[in-house]
Amino acid sequence: MKVLRRAILLTVQLLVLFLVAPAGFAADSYDPVTGSVTVGSVVVGTTRYQAVVLKPATLVSFSTQVTALTEDVFDVITGRLTLRTLSVGGVAYYNVVITVGSVLSVGSSTPVDAGSAVPVVPNDPLFPDQWHLKNTGQSGRESAGLPGEDLNVSLAWNVATGRGVRIAIVDDGLDIHHEDLAVVVGKSWDYRVNAYGDPSSSSSSHGTSCGGLAAAIGNNGVGVAGVAFNASLVGYNLLSATTGEYGADAVIKDLAFNDIYSNSYGATDGLGTLQPAEEVWMQAIETGLATGRSGKGAVYTWAAGNGAPTDRADYDGQGNHHGVIAVGSLTDQGMKSSYSEPGANLLVSAFGGEYCSSHTITTVDVTGAAGDNDGRNYPQDYAGRPNYTRCMNGTSAAAPEISGVVALLLEANPGLTWRDVRLVLAKTARKNDPGDPDWVLNGGSMAVNHNYGYGAADANAAVRAAKTWVNIPARKQASVKVSPGLAIPDAAGAVTSEISLSKTGISHLEFVEVNVTSDHTQVGDLRIALTSPSKTVSTLAVPHECKSSEDGPTVNCGSGLSGGFRFGVARLVGEVADGKWTLTVQDTKATGTGSLLAWNIKAMGY
Numbered sequence: 001m002k003v004l005r006r007a008i009l010l011t012v013q014l015l016v017l018f019l020v021a022p023a024g025f026a027a028d029s030y031d032p033v034t035g036s037v038t039v040g041s042v043v044v045g046t047t048r049y050q051a052v053v054l055k056p057a058t059l060v061s062f063s064t065q066v067t068a069l070t071e072d073v074f075d076v077i078t079g080r081l082t083l084r085t086l087s088v089g090g091v092a093y094y095n096v097v098i099t100v101g102s103v104l105s106v107g108s109s110t111p112v113d114a115g116s117a118v119p120v121v122p123n124d125p126l127f128p129d130q131w132h133l134k135n136t137g138q139s140g141r142e143s144a145g146l147p148g149e150d151l152n153v154s155l156a157w158n159v160a161t162g163r164g165v166r167i168a169i170v171d172d173g174l175d176i177h178h179e180d181l182a183v184v185v186g187k188s189w190d191y192r193v194n195a196y197g198d199p200s201s202s203s204s205s206h207g208t209s210c211g212g213l214a215a216a217i218g219n220n221g222v223g224v225a226g227v228a229f230n231a232s233l234v235g236y237n238l239l240s241a242t243t244g245e246y247g248a249d250a251v252i253k254d255l256a257f258n259d260i261y262s263n264s265y266g267a268t269d270g271l272g273t274l275q276p277a278e279e280v281w282m283q284a285i286e287t288g289l290a291t292g293r294s295g296k297g298a299v300y301t302w303a304a305g306n307g308a309p310t311d312r313a314d315y316d317g318q319g320n321h322h323g324v325i326a327v328g329s330l331t332d333q334g335m336k337s338s339y340s341e342p343g344a345n346l347l348v349s350a351f352g353g354e355y356c357s358s359h360t361i362t363t364v365d366v367t368g369a370a371g372d373n374d375g376r377n378y379p380q381d382y383a384g385r386p387n388y389t390r391c392m393n394g395t396s397a398a399a400p401e402i403s404g405v406v407a408l409l410l411e412a413n414p415g416l417t418w419r420d421v422r423l424v425l426a427k428t429a430r431k432n433d434p435g436d437p438d439w440v441l442n443g444g445s446m447a448v449n450h451n452y453g454y455g456a457a458d459a460n461a462a463v464r465a466a467k468t469w470v471n472i473p474a475r476k477q478a479s480v481k482v483s484p485g486l487a488i489p490d491a492a493g494a495v496t497s498e499i500s501l502s503k504t505g506i507s508h509l510e511f512v513e514v515n516v517t518s519d520h521t522q523v524g525d526l527r528i529a530l531t532s533p534s535k536t537v538s539t540l541a542v543p544h545e546c547k548s549s550e551d552g553p554t555v556n557c558g559s560g561l562s563g564g565f566r567f568g569v570a571r572l573v574g575e576v577a578d579g580k581w582t583l584t585v586q587d588t589k590a591t592g593t594g595s596l597l598a599w600n601i602k603a604m605g606y
Contacts, residue, residue, distance in 0.1 A: 174235025443534020444574015
């Protein structure tokens with residue numbers, strides 16, 4: 001009852017309340033003696049309250065004509081409640097619009113399923129084009145989208161919109177003056193001068209577009225809506241710096257104030273080479289996990305990479321870190337974007353589309369003629385709207401969408417730790433593209449896929465789960481190393497090595513790191529896979545070519561495992577750690593030779 005009173009009395013702090021009167025409940029009625037209105041039922045977020053008695057403040061308008069409305073609606077923007085019918089002295093009135101003065105009493109309450117909630121539709125003029133938020137089958141350049149292949153966020157907005165959550169966009173810049181971004185004044189960082197300042201970029205809109213996807217202001221009648229459209233932003237233009245020395249600093253900058261760090265960059269795409277993370281960067285991430293959000297841990301989202309089919313997300317040492325959420329990209333059909341890199345490290349997927357010639361993502365662009373859209377010279381983009389673009393794509397788009405979803409979770413339940421956030425996303429993800437043959441059921445009874453992780457993020461399911469989520473116990477770790485020194489048969493079969501874990505106390509795995517050391521002279525020849533005690537197979541590397549640049553000539557992949565390389569496995573959530581772990585290494589070609597020198601496994605869970 002207190003929740004309902006607060007929700008209606010403090011309407012300026014909410015996005016939308018929808019009043020509905022389904023069959024089986026009394027019609028709305030007015031009592032002339034008390035001056036009160038009794039509403040049959042009201043749905044607030046995920047709860048239906050029956051027999052709500054409220055005192056109107058003013059009567060705005062009404063009609064004597066039968067209404068076409070199917071539900072009562074509260075408009076938080078105007079503060080007006082529209083009752084589809086209202087009985088006054090036995091006479092029915094229609095489309096009765098009132099403002100609410102107070103709530104007098106509430107009857108019983110029951111939880112409602114997702115189908116009973118009414119989607120929130122922001123009034124931003126380009127929202128109808130944002131199929132990643134609400135896919136109704138919008139037309140692309142080649143085909144229409146598949147309805148329902150979206151983040152399912154419009155229902156989640158009944159519960160949370162990101163209010164009170166701060167997202168740091170670590171990228172090439174952020175237009176802090178953009179009309180549709182809520183940027184914290186004076187708290188963005190310009191790495192060109194290494195000081196607080198204006199991180200805007202006049203040559204690229206990448207970071208600005210990412211910021212808009214995470215948290216463009218919604219329901220303001222301007223431009224677009226972000227996933228968490230009431231969250232705030234800061235920008236760190238790491239990629240505009242002349243050196244890479246600031247990478248570690250950017251992921252812990254203002255750690256006491258930032259909740260989420262959204263990262264849409266990483267290992268160079270399309271090379272096929274193993275690219276380890278720097279030790280100083282990994283130490284910074286560990287600091288963020290340990291001390292961010294008052295000890296609950298900062299949340300890091302990571303673009304899995306756009307280098308398919310040459311690259312896999314497994315080859316990116318940063319994306320392999322247990323502290324980041326590696327995100328893949330989907331099309332408007334709910335299938336893997338052609339460029340999206342598969343990997344054992346993927347947790348979930350969001351939406352990046354394909355290319356602007358087909359169907360990509362609508363978001364903000366740098367203000368004015370700078371950026372991707374100048375409003376005049378790009379017929380595939382928005383004419384006359386240079387502050388916006390419909391041509392954003394990539395896992396670069398998918399990662400900030402997940403940042404927005406995380407912001408919704410943190411508003412719904414500020415007590416979530418970074419580990420709980422990961423599990424909520426994984427456990428509530430939707431199994432997209434069910435016909436893909438890579439789907440398997442892991443030992444924790446969770447469907448998982450190298451192309452998609454646990455599937456498409458479902459914002460509504462995640463927010464609902466977050467509301468009642470009980471935080472998991474403290475993390476346990478177990479690590480074992482072996483040095484088999486086994487020769488890898490040259491283009492003739494495979495070598496296997498086993499590690500046994502026991503008495504770890506880990507009955508629910510969260511993440512596994514595997515460090516492999518080999519002197520093989522051509523890692524592009526190798527297929528490497530890990531089999532868990534529950535028999536779940538995780539592919540870490542496949543035979544592939546390497547390139548000197550994304551569009552450059554083919555080169556020798558080299559001995560990238562000679563110093564050891566750390567792979568990350570997110571596919572084993574819910575499995576047990578104890579038992580036999582098997583690493584299989586197969587040499588598929590006769591262009592290189594070598595041995596499996598050593599490998600170790602680090603299991604993490606509770």
